[in-house]
Amino acid sequence: MAYIPEDKIDEIKDQLDIVNIISEYVDLKQSGNNYIGLCPFHNEKTPSFTVSSQKGIFHCFGCGEGGDTISFIMKKENLSYPEAIQFLADKLGIFIETGKVDKELYEHRKKLYAINNEAKLFFFHNLLTNPIPKKYIVERGLKKELINKFMIGYATEKSQDLLNYMLKKGFKIEDLLELGLVKQSKRNNSLYDAYRNRLIFPIIDLRKNIIGFGGRTLVDDRAKYINSPESLVYHKSNNVYGVMNLRNVSKENKVILVEGYMDVISLSNYGIDYSVASLGTSLTIEQAKLISRYTKNVYICYDGDEAGINAAERALEIFRSINISPNIVKIPDGLDPDDYLKKYGRDSFNQLLENSLNPILYKYNNLINEYDLNDIDQKVIFLNKLTELLAEIESKLIRDEYINRFSDDLSLDRDNLQYEINKILNTKTIDVKTKKQVVKNQSDKGYKKILLESLRYIIFNPNISEDIIEVSKFLSEKTEFWTKTLDIVKKIDYNSEKSIKDQIYDFNIDDKTKLIFDAVFKVKDYNYYLNNDNAENYIKSMEKNKLIIEREILKSQFILLEDYDKLSDELKNVYNKLAMDIFKLDIDIKKMT
Incomplete structure (x- = not known):
């Protein structure tokens, strides 16, 4: 769900009546200025759950739960903060998906x-x-x-x-x-x-x-x-079929992910009421996050045919991206869950759950079944894929355990297998460093282009130079050359017989700074920068550019807080403030377009 502007959240909060909302879940009775009832979050016989209408808060003196209307709905309905806002907005008749009431x-x-x-x-x-x-x-x-x-x-x-x-x-x-x-x-x-x-x-x-x-x-x-x-x-990517079953997950502390509607219903038919299905051909990141809010103990139970195996591997990658390592239930003979339950019964199905494989063993078994290890060509392909699989394991300790196990299983020399894995790991390290350097170089290149244009306006059009300097201040944080080159430009004497270019090169400047000025003077028409209309347009573009850069910085911070459900209350406040600041910058940028 997209972020919700803070002013809309405040508007929703202002219209909430905490007593009316909680009364839908708890039988409240007035006691002085407050209301009391049996706590919905723990078992009790004597009421210790108190609601303050004036303060808009609740507190249980038995289990310690407390908060406002939003936090009550989050806990009672097992919703994230944005979903709780949406839930309450629906009750109030407010549509907020568009960022407006x-x-x-x-x-x-x-x-x-x-x-x-x-x-x-x-x-x-x-x-x-x-x-x-x-x-x-x-x-x-x-x-x-x-x-x-x-x-x-x-x-x-x-x-x-x-x-x-x-x-x-x-x-x-x-x-x-x-x-x-x-x-x-x-x-x-x-x-x-x-x-x-x-x-x-x-x-x-x-x-x-x-x-x-x-x-x-x-x-x-x-x-x-x-x-x-x-x-x-x-929106099928945001929902799962059998969502009501997620409320049963806490009993078993696990959820079974199946392929379709009938799988969910068939499992429920045998008393297994903690399964859900993705709505479509493959699991989405939003669906995985929804499931993970109820439990991290996920069992992928897709059909045993080729399509089911491929879908399971895609689902593994989705869960891996949110740091969840599911178990994979292998149904034999190409059966689906319903067929297997009919043929072998619930006890046998539960045994499949107990014998489920973690992602590494699942992929390993698939490789074993896919290639004929007696064929030298196929065995080479197998070994290449095996080393790639082992290289994906981030923990060296866990990786070593699998290296030992697979070496024994396949009668491979452990040192040779480790050597091949190390080659992949070293390549990955180089790739990461290279990508970081490319990003940095691209960023530096972008700021260098702005630096050159700003210097040209300042040098060639002294009448507008102060305005350009003002809107270009942010460059001091982005490139080491801004302050250095600006100090040199400020020494230019426009009444001197010497050309501006000669004056600059007469100053004691290092080779890197000289290269900057070489680029500054590489223009065909200096008169372009003397045109005040061009200068005014540049100032406007710089003001907009500054806002865009500010927004990108905030977005980079916002992305780090993407998994809202796992944030502390303090970080949730940071999340909402960043969202609001980005929203305001978006508006300011659109006004300048």
Whole structure:
């Protein structure tokens, strides 16, 4: 989620009534100026949870939890700070995604949620009254309570079934099109239901809104699954299917990541109610971060076929980027979780979890299975990939353990394997140093170009020199030559018979500074810098450039604080201030465009 301007956060805070918000979770009774109730964060029989309406804070004298409305929602709903702000903004009818309060857009989103909810009920009713989906559910062996838990529905074969129903309810065609519930034919502009002859899986977000749908064909349709398009309410990269299961993660202290809707439902069918699925072909960084808020103990359980193996490897890299090392569950015989559970049962599946592999062993086993080590050419490729895999391990201690183990497994000479790994590690070190130097050189080159232009205006147009010096002050922090060259330029005597160039070269300057001035005088037309309009435009560009540089510096700090959920309260304050400062600079820069 993008950062939220501080003034909008303050506006939301001003409208919050902490008693009303907490009363939705706790039975509060007035006691003097405050309210008391049983703490929602620990078990107690005597109320020790106190809410102050005047101060806008809560505190539990039993477990020590306390804070304001936002921190209460963060803890109770397990939301990050920005998500808690969004959660409360929804309650107040404030739309903040655009960085501004937009009641009209908020009302539109609220209407889209209502449409999705009505569609969910329509599909659910269809399932209860139609034998086709019932037969499929019986064949899959799904328990009846799962239909209610996941609100599974059914879209009939009729082309305008949902469309006619929604129009009778008073909903507009353009809204149905926006949500992807209805489509329009390109051939004759006729309207038709997007979902037909499909089992329907409503997709729910953390705030329990219906944000989209997935549909599985029950006939020989070309597309096995179709899903809602991106919309104002649905962003598939930010959500997971089965999000309600994340609330069960704390019981097991683990979460199972599976491929699709039916995998989540099938696992729940066997009492394994702590799985979720990514919405789409591969996991996204946003989905990984969402999962990691509930537990770092992740089990990737994709199908055992080639596509599942490739998807698991991509998911590993995503989790690795946020410093999580998942376990990988290998399902044998190319089965999916549902097939395996049906064939071998829950106890056997739990054994698969216990025997799951960490990323290194998983990749190692895949390499073993991929190459024929009796073939010399394939073995060479295998050994190259193995050394690359081992070189990825940052900890030398852990790397050495794997080197010893794999050397024994493969009857390899340990020293030779270590030698090949060291070659890769040394190359990586050189690459990092080179990249840092390239970035520095590019940065220096950019500031040098500004330095040269500023010096040209100061030297060739003394009438405007003071203004140029003023807007170029920031160069003193960016390049060592600014102060040195400026001191020389200030010694120029414009009444002297000597040329400016000769005067400068007569001063005692070192070779590097001389090169700067050589570049300064390498211009075809000095008159360009005498033109006051050009000078004024340059001053404006410099003022804008200064703001852009300031913004980039703040952004580099902001990126370091990217993982908001892991920040301390103090760093969260820094995060929000940086976000606000960047927001203000963006506005100032746009004004100058």
